[in-house]
Amino acid sequence: EDQVTQSPEALRLQEGESSSLNCSYTVSGLRGLFWYRQDPGKGPEFLFTLYSAGEEKEKERLKATLTKKESFLHITAPKPEDSATYLCAVSGYGGATNKLIFGTGTLLAVQP
């Protein structure tokens, strides 16, 4: 069964203190791994899609990487506005559909 596990559940950083969020996955044939950001009371906002091991994508202070078993979201010199819940999801070969399996997220708090 496809599964996604995110760690840590919560992370508190000082402004400027770089760190990484982890997403471990088990999927029958990865078709895509997705990172979303979710602010309180809002819908998930798309950040990145990674398709194959070794792939990396960057956007401002965020960089996502992918291996065959896990993905990391690296946050460099975070600012308070980076505070949010970060969600990881996978889409696999399991069916011909685009069903996303989500992890439970990492709640990031960046303090000034």
Next chain:
Amino acid sequence: DTAVSQTPKYLVTQMGNDKSIKCEQNLGHDTMYWYKQDSKKFLKIMFSYNNKELIINETVPNRFSPKSPDKAHLNLHINSLELGDSAVYFCASSQDGHPGDTQYFGPGTRLTVL
């Protein structure tokens, strides 16, 4: 300008009532989805429609019935609401229904059943 929109944003109702949530996307996408986010923030897919055809139907009580009048709209009707239906419901859309296609989410509808 909004890509995926939902109405209403908040819905408070009594047990046993019937209610509907509406979703519209202006991205020109062929596939739309409904997800449920529980109190622990866990997102789980419920349904997916591709060009008005149902393609994903997860294990959801048959009190939940999606309807897609056209490929830009996907509504969710819930009969005989129960306390356990309280959650945030998100609509999403993607270009097509192929695995790996990026999904874009709406702002959510917070349903509270009293």
